[in-house]
Amino acid sequence: MLIVVFLLRRLVGGLVLLLVLSMLVFGLLYLSPGSAIETLMGSRPPTPALVHALTLEYHLNEPVVAQYWHWLAGAVHLDFGTSISVQTDTPVSTLIWQHLGVSAELALYSLLIVAVVGVPLGMVSGMWRGTVADRSVSLISTAAVSAPAYVSSVLALYLFGVTLSWFPVYGVGSGVAGRIGHLTLPALTLAVLLGAIVVRQTRAAVIGIVHEDFVTFARLRGLGTGRILVRYTLRNAAVPVVTSAGLLLIIALTAGLFVEQVFSLPGAGTLLLMAVTDKDIPTVQGLAMALGLLVVVVNLLVDIAVLVIDPRSRFSTKVR
Amino acid sequence: MASVAVETGHASALRARRRPPLSVLLSLIVVAGILVLTIVPGVVEPYNPLAQNLLLSSGGPSGLHWLGTDANGRDVLSLVVAGTRAAVVGPAVIAVGTVVLGATLGIAAGLKGGIFDAVVNRLADLLYALPGLLVVIVVVGIVGGGYWLAVGVLLVLSIPGEIRLCRAASAVQARLAYVEAARTLGLGTWRIMWRYLAPNILPTIIATLLLDFVGALLGLAGLAYLGFGTLPGAPSWGQLLFGGESLLQENPWMSVGPSILIILTATSVTLIGDWLYDRSVGTMGAR
Numbered sequence: 001m002l003i004v005v006f007l008l009r010r011l012v013g014g015l016v017l018l019l020v021l022s023m024l025v026f027g028l029l030y031l032s033p034g035s036a037i038e039t040l041m042g043s044r045p046p047t048p049a050l051v052h053a054l055t056l057e058y059h060l061n062e063p064v065v066a067q068y069w070h071w072l073a074g075a076v077h078l079d080f081g082t083s084i085s086v087q088t089d090t091p092v093s094t095l096i097w098q099h100l101g102v103s104a105e106l107a108l109y110s111l112l113i114v115a116v117v118g119v120p121l122g123m124v125s126g127m128w129r130g131t132v133a134d135r136s137v138s139l140i141s142t143a144a145v146s147a148p149a150y151v152s153s154v155l156a157l158y159l160f161g162v163t164l165s166w167f168p169v170y171g172v173g174s175g176v177a178g179r180i181g182h183l184t185l186p187a188l189t190l191a192v193l194l195g196a197i198v199v200r201q202t203r204a205a206v207i208g209i210v211h212e213d214f215v216t217f218a219r220l221r222g223l224g225t226g227r228i229l230v231r232y233t234l235r236n237a238a239v240p241v242v243t244s245a246g247l248l249l250i251i252a253l254t255a256g257l258f259v260e261q262v263f264s265l266p267g268a269g270t271l272l273l274m275a276v277t278d279k280d281i282p283t284v285q286g287l288a289m290a291l292g293l294l295v296v297v298v299n300l301l302v303d304i305a306v307l308v309i310d311p312r313s314r315f316s317t318k319v320r
Numbered sequence: 321m322a323s324v325a326v327e328t329g330h331a332s333a334l335r336a337r338r339r340p341p342l343s344v345l346l347s348l349i350v351v352a353g354i355l356v357l358t359i360v361p362g363v364v365e366p367y368n369p370l371a372q373n374l375l376l377s378s379g380g381p382s383g384l385h386w387l388g389t390d391a392n393g394r395d396v397l398s399l400v401v402a403g404t405r406a407a408v409v410g411p412a413v414i415a416v417g418t419v420v421l422g423a424t425l426g427i428a429a430g431l432k433g434g435i436f437d438a439v440v441n442r443l444a445d446l447l448y449a450l451p452g453l454l455v456v457i458v459v460v461g462i463v464g465g466g467y468w469l470a471v472g473v474l475l476v477l478s479i480p481g482e483i484r485l486c487r488a489a490s491a492v493q494a495r496l497a498y499v500e501a502a503r504t505l506g507l508g509t510w511r512i513m514w515r516y517l518a519p520n521i522l523p524t525i526i527a528t529l530l531l532d533f534v535g536a537l538l539g540l541a542g543l544a545y546l547g548f549g550t551l552p553g554a555p556s557w558g559q560l561l562f563g564g565e566s567l568l569q570e571n572p573w574m575s576v577g578p579s580i581l582i583i584l585t586a587t588s589v590t591l592i593g594d595w596l597y598d599r600s601v602g603t604m605g606a607r
Binding site: 013016017020021028031032033143146147148149150151154155157158162246250253254257258261262272273276277279281284288291292295296299 | 446454541558564572586587
């Protein structure tokens with residue numbers, strides 16, 4: 001019962017966040033310089049027919065509250081109207097789907113690298129704390145966290161793309177092999193940034209656990225290091241690491257935008273930049289809501305994942 | 321009483337660790353250098369940063385132009401030096417503003433609890449869940465505002481983190497006897513907040529001040545890289561990095577120069593913040 005109440009509260013919290021976000025996002029139309037109809041026309045010729053069509057489509061002849069209501073009703077069905085200037089008259093949802101693919105591939109690719117390299121490094125670093133290995137890992141991760149995505153992307157582009165010519169420097173390529181080749185350097189750049197955070201989180205979590213009695217007893221019983229690492233340490237260290245997924249997502253969204261921009265990848269970040277620069281309000285609104293939804297869903301999944309991983313949390317849900 | 325205790329603790333800490341470690345000394349030197357570039361850039365600039373010389377367009381490093389020239393033949397070293405002010409002043413304003421507003425709300429929330437605490441906490445939760453930089457990009461891009469709008473929006477978005485930290489730190493203090501004693505004496509909330517509680521969570525406040533500065537520096541430079549929130553006619557590190565990206569073949573130093581300065585400044589300030597925090601937390605623990 002407690003769990004259901006806890007999850008419901010989280011769900012309601014997420015919905016409230018989305019509702020507030022939707023108000024802010026809707027307000028963008030009025031934040032933009034010029035009248036709403038001017039903004040929605042963009043650079044198209046202002047014929048009476050277009051003015052009439054847009055007025056009807058966005059209910060501009062009705063009060064603002066009614067406009068918001070109509071907009072929200074559409075947004076719930078993932079209908080955010082049509083793009084003004086990025087790709088005129090294309091439905092915003094189509095546009096978002098087209099660009100989300102590249103971003104998702106980039107994110108999964110770097111997540112894979114982080115999971116395969118970052119988590120083990122953090123565990124090694126935490127298990128053998130104070131050794132040369134630990135200190136080098138800590139130093140590198142500190143440096144990687146200090147370098148913002150736009151700096152590390154440009155430097156990676158220069159070093160591995162321009163100087164050494166190991167990787168292509170532009171676009172997404174064609175075919176599966178071409179795509180993997182084109183996404184490798186951007187994914188590595190993003191993975192270094194995210195991995196540095198994961199390494200630090202994992203290290204801190206492991207340090208807290210290796211001196212627990214149950215680890216000592218496991219060692220005393222003669223269990224192998226590998227088994228202790230996976231069955232005892234990893235599972236207990238997983239909770240703080242999984243909890244940081246929400247934070248990681250926010251960093252990945254921001255860093256991903258810069259990485260896409262530097263490597264000229266047509267992802268969601270690039271779409272957002274194009275839409276903002278062109279003042280394509282419907283596209284910005286749709287994208288902002290989509291990203292907000294993503295954040296809420298991931299945070300909810302993190303809550304559920306913690307309940308699954310750590311049985312203790314199922315009894316202490318009231319505390320959080 | 322409280323202030324006496326803090327002073328003795330402080331003195332013993334100075335005796336225990338008089339010299340900061342080498343990394344902190346180096347960081348202090350870097351920060352001092354950045355301050356010079358911010359306050360008197362003209363002294364260091366070898367050329368007028370805005371003077372164009374199209375005959376020297378996109379040149380690599382040379383004896384006359386140490387970091388080469390940009391597409392318009394302007395001296396990159398002078399541009400990088402001139403860009404320091406835009407890179408540092410805004411973040412300083414953001415950091416101070418965040419700490420003043422965030423600490424006030426956070427300490428008040430931690431001290432008073434109740435509905436005020438709940439409201440402030442909800443507000444912090446709400447803003448915390450959003451990718452701040454994306455919000456700034458959208459707002460500044462749509463409104464078409466410049467540098468100071470970007471500074472303002474970043475300031476608002478960095479307050480929740482500050483509130484959370486100060487709230488947590490002061491909630492611990494609020495249960496201690498000296499706060500109780502001050503209350504018994506009939507002192508007002510405002511006085512308890514600033515004269516009694518704030519000095520005791522000063523390490524947290526100073527550490528967050530410097531961390532907020534670093535976050536704002538990286539954020540503002542990123543915005544400038546994307547072409548948002550820039551001052552017309554004034555170069556900045558982010559803009560130079562963007563300009564240098566298309567000249568990576570001809571003059572990589574136009575990208576490398578500002579990159580190094582961004583990383584160096586951010587790392588130095590972080591190291592100083594960590595050191596100050598560790599030092600003062602050590603004195604607190606000794607009491």
